[in-house]
Amino acid sequence: MKSRKPTTRRSFLTRSMAALSAGPFLLAAPGYAHAGTDAVLLAAAPASRAPTGDAAIRPFRARVPNAAVADLRRRLAATRWPTRELVKDRSQGVQLATLKELAHYWATEYDWRKAEAKLNALPQFVTKIDGVDIHFIHVKSRHPNAMPLIMTHGWPGSVIELLETIGPLTDPTAHGGTPADAFHLVLPSLPGYGFSGQPTELGWDTGRIARAWGELMERLGYTRYVAQGGDVGADVTDAMGRQAAKGLVGIHLNLLTPALGIVDRLPAKSEQERAALNAVATFKATGFGYFLEQSTRPQTIGYSLLDSPVGLAAWLLDHDTDSYYKISRAFVEGKPVGNLTRETIVDNITLYWLTGTGASAARWYWEFGQFLAAAGAGGKAPPPVAVPVAFTTFPGELWPAPRSWVETVYPGLAYFNEVDRGGHFAAWEEPALFASELRAAFKPLR
Secondary structure, eight states: OOOOOOEEOOOOOOOOOOOOOOOOOOOSOSSSOOTTOOOEEOOOOOOTTSOOGGGOOEEEEOOOOHHHHHHHHHHHHTOOOOOOOSSSSSTTSSOHHHHHHHHHHHHHTOOHHHHHHHHHTSOEEEEEETTEEEEEEEEOOSSTTOEEEEEEOOTTOOGGGGGGGHHHHHOGGGTTOOGGGOEEEEEEOOTTSTTSOOOSSSOOOHHHHHHHHHHHHHHTTOSSEEEEEOTHHHHHHHHHHHHTOTTEEEEEESOOTTHHHHGGGSOOOSHHHHHHHHHHHHHHHHSOHHHHHHHHOHHHHHHHHHHOHHHHHHHHHOSOHHHHHHHHIIIIISOOBTTBOHHHHHHHHHHHHHHTOHHHHHHHHHHHHHHHHHHHTTOOOOOOOOSOEEEEEOTBSSSOOOHHHHHHHSTTOOEEEEOSSOBTTHHHHOHHHHHHHHHHHHGGGO
C-alpha cells in the first residue's frame, strides 16, 4: 500500500458513534513495592506555585535490586518447556523456536540495567491522582512555542514502546523537522502498568483514566494541549475528546476501537472495506484468545504471568499476527523490523516482570467485558467527541481502517492518512514515521 496524501479539515466534529469505553484497573497496591522491585521515589521540594500534598509532583528513579534480576535469570534457567507445536505457523500460539531464542537472549545477553539507565536519563515523575500514584515521563522541548502532547500506550505495551518518539517529537530540528514541529511530551504509565500504582477498588474505567490525564495536564500547567493514543490508549484518548477535557484542542488515534462494537453498521462496498471487515472477523475468530481470557478470568492467568517469565513473554507476544511474526523474525532470523529489536522487545517484557504487573494490566479487559455487558443491556451512549479528530491507518494494524470507517465513527474527521508501513505498535516499530504523522495531524491546531 502506498502512502496517500493526507487530507486536512479544520472543522470541529458534529457527531460520532459510541466508542468502546474501557474499565477500571484493579491493581495490587499503591506505591512501588511491586514483586521484587524497589523503585525509588525521590522527594522534591515543590516550587512555590506547584501542587502540594497528594497533588505534589515528585521526581522518580527506577532502581531494581540485583536480587530481583538474579531471580529472573534463575527462573529462566528453570523453565519447563512444552513439546513443539504441531503446526508450521502461529495458529496454535507462540512457537517454541521463537520463545526459546527469546529466553536464551534474555538469560545470557540481555542487560536490564541499560533499560533502567535509559529510563532514568529521562525526566520521570509520579503524582497521586484520585488515590493512585501515576508515573509519567515529561520531556519539555527547547523550542519555546512547542505544543504540549500527552500520549498513552496500550497492552501489551508500556512507556517503553513510545521512547524512540521522544527525540523526533521534542527536538524536531535534529530529526528533519523545524522548530514549529516541536512538542512538549507527557508519557504516563496507565494505572496498573509499569511504575504506576495499582488501584485497590473498582471504577478505574477509561473515563476515569481520561479524567486523571486531564488533571495531570492541569497540574503540569498546560492550558492548551493535544492527545494521542493507540490500543487502550486510543480508548482513553477518545474518552478525553468526549469529555471535552479542559484545555484539550485535538486528538490523534491509530486504532479504530469502536469498529468492534458497530461492525455491522460499517461500509463494506469497496475492496478495502471488505478487507477490513475480514480482518475484524479474523480477529474475533482466531485472534481473540488473550482478549477472551483477560476479559473473563484475568486473575487466573495472572498467577502464571507473575510466576513464570517465559509464560509472561509468551502471553505478551501472542497479540496479533503482524507484530508476532516481526518479533519472531528478530529472534529466530536476527532480522528486526524497524525498532522492534530483541533488546526493546525484552525491555518491555522485563518491565512487566520486575514490576509484577502482568495480572493488574490484564484486569482492564475484565472491566471492558463488564462495560460490554452493560452496553448490551441498554447502556447510555457516550456524547460525541468535542474536538477535531485525526487518524492514521498503518497497514499492519489489527484491522487497517478505511477512511469511510473512520468517518462513520468520527463525522467531520479533521485529518486522515494511510501510510505504507507499520503495524499495531506503530510508534515503537516506526518512530520517525509516527512522529511525522503527528506533526502533520496537529499542524492546523498550532
